[in-house]
Amino acid sequence: MNIKSLLLGSAAALAAVSGAQAADAIVAAEPEPMEYVRVCDAFGTGYFYIPGTETCLKIGGYIRVQGSFGRDESTSRYNNEDFFFDGTRGQSTSDWDMFSRAYISFDAKSDTEYGTLTGFFAAEFNADNDTDSGDSDFIDVDEAYIQLGGFKAGFFYSWWDKGLNGETDTLGNFTEFNSLAYLYDGGTFQAGISVDELEGTNTKANGVGVAGIVSATLGGVSFDLLGGFDTEMEEGAIRGLLSADLGPGVFQLAGIWASDPNAYWARSEWTVAASYRWNVNDKLAITPGAQYFGSLQDSLTSFGSDDAWRVGGTVDYKITEGLATRLSVQYEDQDNGDDEVFGFLRLQRDF
Template identity: 60%
Template sequence: MNIKSLLIGSAAALMAVSGAQAADAIVAAEPEPMEYVRVCDAFGTGFFYIPGTETCLKIGGFVRFQTGFGSDDDTIGVGSSQKYLQSKGPSDWDSFTLVDVNFDARNDTELGTLRSYINFEGQAGGSADSNAFYIDEAFIELAGFKVGYFYSWWDSGINGEVDTLGGASTQFNSIAYTYDGGTWRAGISLDELDKDLTDGAHHDLGVAGTVGFSLGGVNLDILGGYDGWNEEGAIRAILSADLGPGTFQLAGIWASDYNIYWDKSEWTVAASYAFKATEKLTITPAAQYFGDVGFDSDVDQWRVGLTVGYEIVSGLNFLGTVDYNKVNISGADDQDFTRGFLRLQRNF
């Protein structure tokens, strides 16, 4: 056997052994790639993509501890037979803890942003009957339309915690449409009104409409509402303007008679000034006058108060308010009461 034959035979043997080893080799399966939660910045901070979808979700809420003191009256009752304060006992105090959790889901569609929003709340202590969570709001929005259970425009007010500018109920199952043109906006809502009767529940319809303008730090919002159950209505206007180191606001309401949107008085006017003392401290004095309380021409009421808000650290805020009320009753002694609360709230 010559050298050439030996080299050829050795190479053939080596290839045969290598082929056998390759055939017998165990190949480990590659791990599936993990899908991490991705930040979604299309709708503001706090949103993230729900894994496997193009829907963005934001989870938020707050924990609030609050202690109220003094009378829990707002205004006196409706009608001449209820001209006196509902509770005339000594001042008292009461504490409660409120938990709020909300889920805000959004994604882009060919018709614009599709949004669904759910807000749960649960209260321990105070006037709450139980600690169970309840639905505070739940609605769907698309292309300016909004359907579900949510707060009406009548729930809004002016700066501070002294004013009262909404009626007996400010949450409804509603269908609403809002147009936002930048410097001006308009909207209309159809609200389901429920009335519990001895022979069952009665359902009626309320209609609310709003128009607003914004220009150079000045905002004007005009709101009207018609209660189909009571066949009465109300109109409200709020003017807001940046003035010096704060914001001045003026509001007024007139109503034809008692209705779901405004039930406190025939008319009222309120004003506040939110003074930004520092980056963390805001001081807001405010006042309000009620004419013909309970739609009784013999009863008027005025109120003056102060609200102080302070950001302790990022996400933790203190709010304190107190107001003094004087009720003037024709042919009877005037009555007064003081009320307020202290609040600590952690937002997330």
């Protein structure tokens, strides 16, 4: 065997050994199967399956920047309701105010033998640098409840929160409670009852309220009849609300009567409100509205003889998908000589 043959044989042997070692070195364990997030379309758009479960989750919210004038709307948790149950107003150190809000919600749903099981939580994060209210900057639990079929328990908006289109009307006093509620939904017909904790709505302790609603829908017309009874004040209120598709928009009419001030309605003995949302096009809507208040509240337990009326308008414009602006201008006049112009300009990004 010559030198050349010996060298070639040695190189081939080394290559074989090295190849075997290299092959052994790159052998890896079988990777775990990856579970990708799956879209859940059983409960509408935006839901996805929580990995490893059959529960569907939807995350949503908005960022809002708003400048208000005439009244400090940001310090009230009750939307455009500036009158509190004791008849006082929220006051500002100036006639204009600007605030920002971040709102986020988590909605978890799954199917069960008893119907849809829901867990919902939403919170508001507010930023306002005025100094007239201790809670102008606060983190607020907006809603937190469990729902199974028609049964609902937790902290959530009551049926009194529903109002007319636009920003002119005031149709509810306190609208969030810790409650137990049941709603029968027959499609075109609904009926429900709730038991509400009224603690903190007045100076009395252990307040309990009972509310009931009956709703019907036929074509483009819907009607709600709602009632609430405050057991601590031993007073109640009833409300009717009509909504109808009319031309290029929606006409709405509402009325309330109360026996005396209570947690559900305290602004006046009676009131009538109306609005019309005119959908100019896909981006622009204009909503004029008006409301009359008969026998305004003059103490914690009684109504007086003064009346008031309010007129105004709301303009909504969709700038682009997920971004919209709203302008509200209202005028109110009371018999006692108080009259004011108030409103706001809002920019909101929904997601």
